[in-house]
Amino acid sequence: MGDRLRGLWDFGDLDTTWQRLSARLDSEPGDTGRAEVLTQLARVHGLRGEFAAGDELVDRAEALAGSVPVVRARVWLERGRLRRSGGDPAAALPLFLGAYEAARADADASAPFVAVDAAHMVALVQPEAADRRAWTRTALEQARSSADAEVRRWQGSLLNNLGWDLLEAGEPDAALDAFRQALAQRLAHPDSPALVPIARYAVAKALRLLGRPAEALPELETAVAESAAPDGWLYEELALSYALAGRDADAAAPARQALELLPGCDPAFAADSARTDPLHRLAGR
Numbered sequence: 001m002g003d004r005l006r007g008l009w010d011f012g013d014l015d016t017t018w019q020r021l022s023a024r025l026d027s028e029p030g031d032t033g034r035a036e037v038l039t040q041l042a043r044v045h046g047l048r049g050e051f052a053a054g055d056e057l058v059d060r061a062e063a064l065a066g067s068v069p070v071v072r073a074r075v076w077l078e079r080g081r082l083r084r085s086g087g088d089p090a091a092a093l094p095l096f097l098g099a100y101e102a103a104r105a106d107a108d109a110s111a112p113f114v115a116v117d118a119a120h121m122v123a124l125v126q127p128e129a130a131d132r133r134a135w136t137r138t139a140l141e142q143a144r145s146s147a148d149a150e151v152r153r154w155q156g157s158l159l160n161n162l163g164w165d166l167l168e169a170g171e172p173d174a175a176l177d178a179f180r181q182a183l184a185q186r187l188a189h190p191d192s193p194a195l196v197p198i199a200r201y202a203v204a205k206a207l208r209l210l211g212r213p214a215e216a217l218p219e220l221e222t223a224v225a226e227s228a229a230p231d232g233w234l235y236e237e238l239a240l241s242y243a244l245a246g247r248d249a250d251a252a253a254p255a256r257q258a259l260e261l262l263p264g265c266d267p268a269f270a271a272d273s274a275r276t277d278p279l280h281r282l283a284g285r
Contacts, residue, residue, distance in 0.1 A: 002110070002113045002148060002149075002150025002151060002153070003110050003113040003114065003117075003150070004036075004109070004110050005021070005024070005036060005037065005040050005110075006113070006150070008020040008021055008024060008040070009040075011047075014044050014047060014048060017044055018041065018044050021037055021040050021041050021044070022041070024037050025037040025038065025041070031064040031065075031066065032064065032065060032066055032068050032071045034061075034064055035060075035061040035062070035063075035064035035065040035066075035071050035074070035075070036061070036071055036074050038057045038058070038060050038061035038064070039057070039058060039061045039074040039075055039077070039078040040074075040078070041057050042054040042055070042057035042058045042061065042078045042079075042082065043078050043081060045057065045082075046078070046081050046082045046085050047085075049085070051082050051085065051086045054078070054082045055079070055082060058075055058078055058079045058082065061074070061075050061078075062075045068106070068108075069102040069103065069105045069106035069108075069111070070102065070103055070106040070108040070110055070111045070114055072098075072099075072102050073098075073099040073100075073102035073103040073106070073111070073114050073115070073118060074099070074114060075099075076095045076096070076098045076099035076102065076118075077095070077096065077099035077114065077117065077118050077121065079095050080092040080093075080095030080096045080099065080121060080125075081121065083095065084121070084124070084125055089124075089125040089127075090125075090127075092121070092125050093122065093125045093126070096118050096121040096122045096125060097118075097122055099114070099118035099121075100115055100118035100119050100122060103115035103118055109148075112142070112146055112148055112151045113148065113150060113151050113154075115142065116139050116142050116143050116146075116151055116154045116158075117154075119135055119136075119138050119139035119142065120135075120136065120139045120154070120157065120158060120161070122135045123135035123136040123138075123139065123161065124161075129165060129168065129169055132161075132165050133162060133165050133166070133169075136158055136161050136162045136165065137162065139154065139158050140154075140155060140158040140159065140162065143155050143158060153185075153189060155181070155182075155185045156182050156185035156186050156189070156195065156199070157182075159178045159179070159181045159182035159185060160178075160179070160182040160198075160199065160202060162178045163175045163176075163178035163179040163182060163202055163206070164202070166178060167205070167206060167209070172206050172209045172210050173210065175206045176203065176206035176207065176210065179199065179202040179203045179206050180203055182199050182202065183196070183199040183200060183202075183203055185199075186198075186199040187199075193226070194228060196223075196226055197222075197223035197224075197226045197227045197231070197234065198223075200219040200220065200222060200223035200226075201219075201220065201223055201231075201233065201234055201237060203216075203219050204216035204217075204219040204220045204223070204237055204241065205237055207219070207241075208237065208240060208241050208244060211244070213241040213242070213244040213245040214245060216237075216241045217238075217241050217242065217245065220234060220237055220238045220241055221238070224238065230257065230261055231261070232257070232258050232260075232261030232262035232264075232265055232266065232269075233258075233262070233266070235254040235255070235257040235258040235261065236254075236255075236258035236262060236275070236279065238251075238254040239251040239252075239254040239255035239258055239278075239279060239282050239283075240278065242254070242282075243278070243282055248282060251282040252282055252283055252284055255278075255279045255280075255282035255283040256283040258279055259276070259279050259280065259283055
């Protein structure tokens with residue numbers, strides 16, 4: 001079952017998503033159903049950076065939600081996402097917590113999916129790294145124990161988030177374990193092939209930081225071959241792993257590709273000499 005509205009989403013095509021949700025809004029027979037759809041239309045506004053318009057739709061949804069816990073959870077969840085995307089994670093945190101508690105209290109079939117979504121958002125706005133990891137593990141435990149296949153599917157995203165937090169905490173071995181589990185989850189769902197190269201990249205980065213480039217390189221080479229478009233982060237990691245393996249000649253081409261691609265997609269890259277200098281050296285510039 002999962003989220004009854006999730007199938008209307010295409011995160012790579014917000015215009016189509018808006019059209020589908022608008023059509024669903026017109027066909028919903030009751031106020032609470034319309035409220036749920038309005039929260040999803042508000043999320044589209046949020047992804048477009050249209051926060052005031054998103055708030056207006058959440059206000060409309062709240063007026064229709066009544067006392068149904070999962071519907072109120074959706075209202076708080078999407079209002080929280082608007083706050084976070086608008087640059088106010090502190091304001092988002094109590095909204096996400098409220099969404100989590102409300103969804104946990106509902107027996108509706110969509111409630112477990114919404115609860116895990118809310119817990120994962122609570123994790124993302126925690127100011128302390130240990131609290132981020134704790135909430136991610138809470139969400140992961142609920143996803144793993146669910147009888148709903150769509151709820152269990154959350155594991156890939158949650159394990160990925162946990163891995164990056166562990167890497168930031170200086171625990172590369174634990175991060176590698178999380179990333180490998182995330183990759184296994186991605187491979188188990190071939191309907192989302194774009195997520196597999198990203199998962200391989202994370203595994204390879206942890207391996208490189210552990211000083212194991214011989215294991216990282218096959219993952220990266222496969223990821224480059226699997227990617228639908230050139231990816232600057234993949235080429236950067238590939239160049240660094242070749243260099244660590246003592247293969248500077250092989251590192252030159254991906255280093256050049258990384259230097260060409262990353263300024264256009266990573267705003268922090270050009271000013272970060274710790275990243276640009278090794279690539280310039282490997283590229284022979």
